[in-house]
Amino acid sequence: MDDSKISGLDPRALCLGDSCFLDDEFLLSTKELFFRYFGGMRNSGTNSYELDRISSAIFYLRSLLKRKGVTGKNKVALEIGSGKGMKSIALADLFERYIGIEINQLDLRQAEERNREFGTGSVDFICGNATDILENADAHGIPQKIDVLILYAVLEHLTLQERTTVLEIADKVMQSGGQVLVMEAPNRLIPFDSHTFQGHFFNWLPDEPANELARAEAQDPQIKKMLIPWHEPDAHVRLARAGRGVSYHDFSDFLRDPESGCAFLADGFDVEMLNIEPFDYQQFQLFGYLDANVQNVNAFVFSRRWLDFIMEKRRPYRNYQIKKFISPHWPNWAKFDRPPLFWQPVAVILSSCNPRWTYEAETEFVSEITLLFGAPEKRGRMHIFVNGGKLYEIDVLGLVTSKPTIWHNDHSVKLTVNTVIQELRIEIDVSDGPILFQGCVLSIS
Template identity: 40%
Template sequence: MYKLFDQSQFFRGSKWDFDIARANKTALEKYQSFYSAMELSGLPPYDLDRITTAIFYLRTMLIRHGMIGQDKTAVEIGCGTGNKSLSINDLFGRYIGIDLLKDQIHEANRRARSLRQENLFFVAENAVRVLNNPSAFGIPDEIDLLVLYAVIEHLTPTERADVLALADDVIGRGGHVLIMESPNRLLPFDSHTTEAHFFNWLPDRLAFEFAKTEAKRSEIVAEFDSWSGERSTEQLYRIGRGVSFHDLEQVFSSDLVDYSFPMHSFCCETLNMEPIQHQEINLLGYLSRNVPGKPNASFARAWIDTIIGGHGSETSDVRYLSPFWPLWLVHEEPPIFWQSPSKTLSSQSAQWEAEPNIEGASEIAFCFTGETAEIAIEIKDCTSDRFELVNLTKARPTRWHNSFSVAYKVDKPLTHIRVRCLSGSVQFNGAFVSVKSQRPTRRRPPAFRHSESR
């Protein structure tokens, strides 16, 4: 019988180099302790969903990319009341959350004490001030993981520069930086602030006026007055402005080609969190063709989810195999941007086959939308597998969509792939192949300290 938090339903086969059974066990324990306590306390559904997402998806990302360990220190900027912190703190020796809002830090500390989380503490302070003098706050100089979860988009340009300079410092000292759920300014539709087209492409003043009438977060925007320069800019960024790799390029001490991106936004976890969209595929294709050398796989989805490191470690790029292989995309009419590219597969219809001839692939994720189909996947010299979508439904937390992604570890060239629907019917949305490459070794930049804008 399948149960909640069964990652083996999504990471299929025996070649994965992380302990799936242990990942399931610790996630379920965290869910039964932290999530259950917050549910009993009356935490709103939105916050409970954020906790579930962190426990089921974020933990697996960190585990399988080697970010965890009892000898490691993690620091989260913009931790709020600790929803994310308390979902993953047991994966580290020490976990520190920082936020400016004292009432939220008070609540986070109260939760940590009530749950007896002794490796976790929170600081109500300016993050730049704390990390410029970490020993004064009981924080080690060497940070292994800096967590920026849904925070960069709410910072003003000056604050972004300060925080990303800290991130570059962490990377330069051998650590990694996690960026999660930051809205992508390169896409035409704003999913975060206004739910309208082109908001993130508008200059600040025009975006400010636009947000007053279009923003979905009306309780904040209702307080907007007329444009008044710096104060209005701050209001605009507080509700959220998009992020892209340009923010990093303006601050980081070296070109982005010198950094590693071991996790990209098209991995199995993020594909299960959010269905793939036409606009994301189109942006990935545009960046890959016109902006080579950039971390395109980390900055082509509606939400930016990535891990950044340095010092010659591996990076992951991605190649998309369309459901209309070998063509990139085929449409009789322009697609609806938020829908997934798809081809119907059923026991009566044709199968999907591809001969991509990709060398150096490390894993492949297949995307489907449906509820009751039985599917067979064959990867030459790698795997022959079959599964039922209903079992995937039972194995993960309830989501607002019925899109699924399953992944396979590969260690041979991808020469022939076949997908069949054995019973029922399913929409096949394509596959994403992760290709590992080695980034050049960076020189370690000198230690530096930054201004205190927050």
């Protein structure tokens, strides 16, 4: 991504209507970060994988935190497992103070170097075990009250005991009025492990056979090198450090009483997250199963390939959104004679032969609609009709140019409607297409 592409970036393109609280100052700071941080890392020869992670943190994660009211110049953010500082530098200016704890000294030194060269906010990096450090917070200059705890790609690398301890810390943050961000935790309930083994059913196996399978067949040679025979000391710790899946079971203490326990401010179906990670059949099927069968487990939170959410102690004055997923195959869920291709998106194709999709609602008040779609040719227009009247028009090319290029070509846009919906219709011009329409999420008030 060159400087001319950076100039056109605008996270507000993801939110149409009055629901987006990203002001001009925020937009300016985001672009400035891209030029200085992303541009500097690009020019220093950073690999494309790390550049994509930096890009998604600057463009999507900053926007999500800002839009959900998590940021603030009077707030302290603490990140456990801050690594090389990629997220810290992207987020620090949104808070009064940002603290990163990292156990790997080499990674922490690299984070400090990056922060000196590219940072804007007040980032304090501390080297050591987070549990030990937080037990003696005063000695490390850490305030007793943490407003935002960030667990980004960290839970999967902890032993079960360490996870329990970290989630106890998370609970203390929430009990004191703070919020907890969990990001990029690989979902153990998804059949294909995209994190450690790069193969099927790895996270469904008990630790010992999983360890031996990964030692023999893991795609990443670094993982093979990291793991040792199960009978040797610390084999279970090494397996944890390589990465094991996370699921709603790890958060069961928070989920038992949904009325007075924790609530979710954001999840993997928020527009920013849907732009980072497409919604494929594995997630589609898990979503349907959780939604229909597992009580007190929010399918929107726990069905994505990567668990991404913000949680807090339920607040009686806050109006938490209720969501409803509408399949692209509405009114019926898809029926196939054989299982679909593993990575195939959940989609219907809108084209000149089939230019429209219609959903007939049961007369419900909807505040927001989040659309999911792909556009292989990166062009075309989508016309959004509510109750027969045209409400929005989406220029696909304009959307593509407003976003950084990362990983894939799927898109998501959030529309503010604030009306009772009886019919929702999506149309494309017959000369456009194809558009791979992947369904939508209704936020019901």
